[in-house]
Amino acid sequence: MKERYNPHEIEEKWQRKWAEARIFQPEPDNREKYFITIPYPYLNGNLHAGHTRTFTIGDVVARYKRMLGFNVLFPMGFHATGTPIVGLVEQILKKDPETMRVYNKLHEIPLEILDSIKSSEQIVEYFSREAEAAMKSIGFSIDWRRKFTTTDPHYKKFITWQFNFLHAKNKVITGAHPVRWCPNDENPVEDHDILKGEDATIIDYTLIKFKLNGDILPCATLRPETVFGVTNLWVNPGILHVRLRVNNENWIVSKEAYEKLKFTDKKVELQGEVSGEELIGKKVSNPVTGSHVYILPASFVNPDNGSGIVMSVPAHAPYDYLALRDLKGADLTRYGITRDVSRIPLISLIKVSEYGKYPAMDAVIELKIKDQNDPKAIEATKLVYRREFHGGVLTETTGKYAGWSVAKIKDVLIHDLISQGIADVFYEFSEQPVICRCGATCVIKMVENQWFLNYSEPSWKEQVCKCLSGMQIIPPEIRVDFENKIDWLKDKACARRKGLGTRLPWDKQWMIESLGDSTIYMTYYIIANYLDKFEPDQLRDEFFDYCLMGNGDPEIVAGSTGINIDIVKSIRSDFEYWYPVDLRSSGKDLIPNHLLFFLFHHVAIFPEKYWPRAIAINGFVSLEGQKMSKSKGPLLTLKSAVKEFGADVTRLYILSTAEHIQDADWRTADVDATRKQVERFQKIACDILNSGNNNGELKLIDRWILSKLQHRIKETTDALNKIQTRRAVQNAFYLLMNDMKWYERRGGGVARKQVLDTWIKLIAPFMPHLCEEIGEEIGGNFISLSSYPRVNASLIDKNAELAEEVTSNTLKDIEEIIRLIRLKPKRVVIYTSPSWKREVLKRAIIMKKDKSLDMKNLMSALISDKTMKIHAKEIPKFAQKVIADIQGMDDELMNSLLDMDFNEISALNEAKQFLGREVECNIEIYSADSPEYDPQGKSRFALPMRPAIYIE
């Protein structure tokens, strides 16, 4: 092996050898299988540091499991369906300057290649080739025979089967759903199409239909329960209203509301105009309570919001309360109203602990709000809403709903009102305006006859919950995220007009949405191994029914598809061997979407024994503290990281800098440091390999390093079992490195080769190339295929560990004293604990184990011991200290101290030369029982495990 670390040479060599030996191309055999998958990358850019982290975690787990003896299947494919690739081609064809810059500079694509791209096929082709090369260059142990792309014709057959299956099971239904819509482009707008109002969400208001003779005045509200407390309606006298024919009803709304209604699923026809003035003073009937209330004027009514007509609940809505109060003494005779409307009695319907009967009034008083134009009115509204929503309970006013909490009644009530025909849903943006890139104001449009995956169906959710509860979720604390998201998930539109993908088999104008086509594709890796055996057209539904579901008869399937029957049977038996997925490991961004759908589709399609076993989640990667961005930068590609630092360093670094869902920060300075550590590792290995045969008897320090090694193995395997890569690297690499440094410094040598042999296996999942290179020198088969180290309990040597602890602590103490007295020592004398102190300690430990340790018991035991008598004066103080020390000891340490037959003097004597070398002075060691030389009586400070020191 070369002295100098040349990662690229080593890495290419071993990648070639692995490929030639086909060691990562598993077939079913009699071993236990382990099927690990990582979500395939989407091909609208090059793989970056985020992929590097997620995929490397997968590779480390794959390699670890393989070394544990599992037959590991770790496949990879490419995702290309959906709209982004189509959009990218358009931009490239347009030579959009920003796109060209981003893809040339950030994604590192040469301009001549960018210029040559003319189609989405070329994009897919280019990025899939690049991705595969990148993944090979970092040494992933992927079975590349099984790769595919989601736009492959074979794959489309698989998706077609899946959707036919789901459709037959009533998992795909039709419906309508609201989308952000640009009336100018006549298209739904996505986030990146939005100029202003990107954060706006779609809120569903309830539209309550108040009746005015034959007309309907719909009032939009977020608080439909307050309909029981309506005292009047509000109309802004200054705005124009319109009369509409909506389905079979006559509506009056603001002109602005009419513009919005046009895009809903209602049939809307304009019939005429109505001024606000005209409406005021009329009486409408409340469709819920039947009461008749006035329409009154209010300036706060915004025609842009809702229907432009507002129902007034002054007991619970500060604006309503204020507007009513503002009318005090106003002359409304021109509207035909002669009474003082500000004296209309409030109607309370929610009881909440923070307020009295009329929360809106209390809030207005509390915040000292002047009138409806006071900006603080908004604050009061939010406050009352929040308190009533969370703590409010409906009163008798609400009839059969009395006693319900506000938070719980909402959905029930909306459902009731709509089914009675007295309410409707009305969608509105949470922020206005929302402006499209083209400059037009966006609206909310109901897309009708849309296909949905019926995720909201309770029995489906129940199945998913059952699946989840049987799964291992790593790290465990994110299980609650999954539970919440399952609960929150609604029906999902699963078809689109644009983009790449597979057509909905029964309604070909639609393309299957790309999150839906990537839910059970792990099964396809098993089929992908046989793709050269058949044409796409042969993959009829009955083929998948049999191979994936076990339904049907293989002979009939072979007959109808023309596929060889042995192949059909073989795929089925492969499926039975490899499935289910043992681990799906992914970035945390996929929790609320892909991973959820992954579970939903598995439970919908497969029997329980094929449900996924585990999910592991990891965080993102930032660059020098900055968030990475594919479209804006900064960006670090996998390719360039490997080119600059090598595969092993990149792998080691990115997995050692953060754990689980924490984000990892890529810092070049730290990566450089990691490279130095790897170089040092290589140098240590070289030294060991070149040091010749140093057989010999194991000394204390040799037993120490072997014992330490066992702890590192234990910690590393424990960490890897929990996919704690950072902890694993700490133990398998850095801490063991420090152990080895101490070992070398202490003059150890005999156990070096034994340690190295284990060490390269321990760290091999992280830096497989260098470990293979070192392993080759030692001899034997691929390290990648060797057995992972296991703890050898017989090598754990507590005596050696304690002895070494005494030695290093003593050295630290000596050095500290030297530093303090600032003298070059001429003579260093060490006194080990007198035997009586050791005896006290032992007795105390025994009492502690009996739970009988206290000062009284200990003292009475000691006083009755004749041999202790001569130390009677010192005993109480020492005993007190011992008791305090023991409080914090764990059982293991106490046992070692008890069982320890090790003699501090002999341990220190073994380290005598070493200590002398370190402090450059001769060392003398005595027992405090009988020190030969003790001019200052320092020996009386000697304690067990803590010798006294005298320096001249």
Add this chain to the structure above:
RNA sequence: GCGGAGGUAGCCAAGUGGUCAAAGGCGGCAGCCUCAAGAGCUGCUCUCGCAGGAGUUCGAGGGUUCAAGUCCCUUCCUCCGCACCA
């Protein structure tokens, strides 16, 4: 608003109620090596201390306990997701 994560030394970051003044790394300082620089190696790196000691720390404020970075309550701050988009 809802849901989730988190605040630890100059920085990143570990931390199961008791060997925690707190792992590991980075940065910094000193020594060795070298003609020198770099690399490498060794030590130090909260404050004070010419004998191994003492004092004050884990966002802030309370509390439980013989014992709290770790448990409980209150409070402040930061980050992430909320969809039809991969």
